[in-house]
Amino acid sequence: MSTPAAAVAAGVLPGRVWLYSNYHCNLTCTYCLTESGPGVQRRELTAERMLETARQAAELGFTALGVTGGEPFLVPDMPKTLAGLGAILPTVGLTNGTLFTGRRLAAVEVLAGTDVALQISLDSADPAVNDEARGPDNFAKVVAAIPALIERGITVRIATTGESDNPDDLARLCELHRGLGVPDSDHVVRPVISRGRAVTADLGVDATVDDLPAELTITADGAFWSPFGPTVINGRLDTDLLLTRTTDPLRVPAQTLLGLVEGRPAGGDTTLNIR
Amino acid sequence: MLLDAAAAPLTARPYYQNGDPGPLVAALATVPELLEVSLPFLTTVLGASTLDARTKEIVIVRTSALLHCVYCGNSHSVVALDSGLTAAEVVALRDEPRAALGGEREDALLGWVDAVAGGNGPVADAVAARFGRSFADHEVVELTLLVGATMMLNRFCTALELPTSPAVIDRLTAAGLR
Numbered sequence: 001m002s003t004p005a006a007a008v009a010a011g012v013l014p015g016r017v018w019l020y021s022n023y024h025c026n027l028t029c030t031y032c033l034t035e036s037g038p039g040v041q042r043r044e045l046t047a048e049r050m051l052e053t054a055r056q057a058a059e060l061g062f063t064a065l066g067v068t069g070g071e072p073f074l075v076p077d078m079p080k081t082l083a084g085l086g087a088i089l090p091t092v093g094l095t096n097g098t099l100f101t102g103r104r105l106a107a108v109e110v111l112a113g114t115d116v117a118l119q120i121s122l123d124s125a126d127p128a129v130n131d132e133a134r135g136p137d138n139f140a141k142v143v144a145a146i147p148a149l150i151e152r153g154i155t156v157r158i159a160t161t162g163e164s165d166n167p168d169d170l171a172r173l174c175e176l177h178r179g180l181g182v183p184d185s186d187h188v189v190r191p192v193i194s195r196g197r198a199v200t201a202d203l204g205v206d207a208t209v210d211d212l213p214a215e216l217t218i219t220a221d222g223a224f225w226s227p228f229g230p231t232v233i234n235g236r237l238d239t240d241l242l243l244t245r246t247t248d249p250l251r252v253p254a255q256t257l258l259g260l261v262e263g264r265p266a267g268g269d270t271t272l273n274i275r
Numbered sequence: 276m277l278l279d280a281a282a283a284p285l286t287a288r289p290y291y292q293n294g295d296p297g298p299l300v301a302a303l304a305t306v307p308e309l310l311e312v313s314l315p316f317l318t319t320v321l322g323a324s325t326l327d328a329r330t331k332e333i334v335i336v337r338t339s340a341l342l343h344c345v346y347c348g349n350s351h352s353v354v355a356l357d358s359g360l361t362a363a364e365v366v367a368l369r370d371e372p373r374a375a376l377g378g379e380r381e382d383a384l385l386g387w388v389d390a391v392a393g394g395n396g397p398v399a400d401a402v403a404a405r406f407g408r409s410f411a412d413h414e415v416v417e418l419t420l421l422v423g424a425t426m427m428l429n430r431f432c433t434a435l436e437l438p439t440s441p442a443v444i445d446r447l448t449a450a451g452l453r
Contacts, residue, residue, distance in 0.1 A: 209285065225285060238282070239278060239282045239283075239284050239304075239305065240281065240282055240283065240284065240285075241284070241285065242284040242285070242307060243284070243285065243286070243307065244306075244307060244308040245305075245306045245307075245308065245309075246308055252308065256286060256307075256308065259286075260285055260286065
């Protein structure tokens with residue numbers, strides 16, 4: 001078996017390591033993979049734990065980090081933690097974008113000029129369509145937050161999750177994000193994956209391990225094949241994409257992931273455009 | 276706590292390829308890195324080796340009886356029958372006090388098992404000497420590890436209340452062992 005560093009350098013293993021900072025959220029989106037919401041167990045990774053994982057990831061040869069949840073910005077000091085992570089490896093922080101007002105908006109200024117981008121969910125240019133999945137006033141909060149963040153020197157990406165195959169819908173959304181200051185290169189579009197709450201709501205497409213890039217994902221419950229792995233349904237954690245319960249040292253799940261990747265047939269991992 | 280095939284982690288999936296792998300695997304699969312090392316270890320220690328299957332099952336059934344492990348006692352009573360022990364011999368191993376099996380080699384072995392699994396502290400010199408006269412050093416090592424591994428399994432299976440499979444219960448019933 002090769003090393004993670006060699007595998008990442010050769011493109012065999014994706015370079016990004018994901019961290020689930022927490023599972024609680026101020027929203028209860030219809031397709032949420034983790035059944036996140038205000039009342040769920042937080043299952044947080046501490047800032048120290050995330051930073052140590054990042055250091056180990058860099059030593060192992062990984063090249064980027066991602067932070068997701070839950071809503072990471074519900075965790076106190078998340079801006080400082082993200083800045084710390086960005087000092088170790090380029091980092092993208094996923095957020096629903098609804099919390100950036102007042103003190104939180106001021107606190108996030110620490111990310112200006114760092115190697116941290118915020119990826120904000122925005123599913124439609126139609127407020128009603130967007131808010132149907134993501135909650136009341138979501139659209140208005142997000143389109144207010146994006147320019148406010150950009151004005152403060154923070155890199156913003158937009159992630160669109162949805163089932164619409166209407167090119168007009170996508171064109172209108174792209175027109176919107178360009179107007180908000182986010183270029184096409186920072187807009188990702190992906191399908192709803194039928195895991196977590198999406199299963200309950202009968203939404204999305206089935207994704208097997210062969211559909212999901214092997215992006216090492218660290219949570220309070222263990223390490224997973226992909227950020228689409230540590231999903232929750234009816235309050236129970238899915239284990240089908242669990243790699244190891246051990247996450248420290250990071251080489252344990254990294255070697256397990258690499259062993260699986262090297263035993264995996266080539267091809268077939270990009271059909272659903274899951275990124 | 277027991278994972279079915281749909282919930283089996285990636286590295287555990289091979290154990291489910293031929294159907295239900297049993298409750299031990301289904302429990303260990305919740306910590307896949309432990310499954311990956313413990314199953315090969317247990318298979319090596321409890322499975323075929325230079326020691327004959329009858330000898331090993333004597334150790335496992337007797338140890339499981341001493342530690343009152345219902346799951347291991349039931350499962351390995353069936354394996355013992357398949358390894359050439361009679362139903363009467365299995366009963367003798369499970370009884371307390373146990374009956375002798377009748378041969379010096381096996382009775383010396385049972386003395387060792389009773390001392391290791393049922394006692395505390397060092398094994399009495401006389402028991403060790405008798406055992407050592409019937410078994411070579413490497414066999415002493417292997418059989419002692421077998422006792423220890425079985426004790427580990429006994430406590431694991433008992434604490435987690437792993438269920439005996441219906442097929443095992445049917446076999447035990449047919450053999451008059453229930």
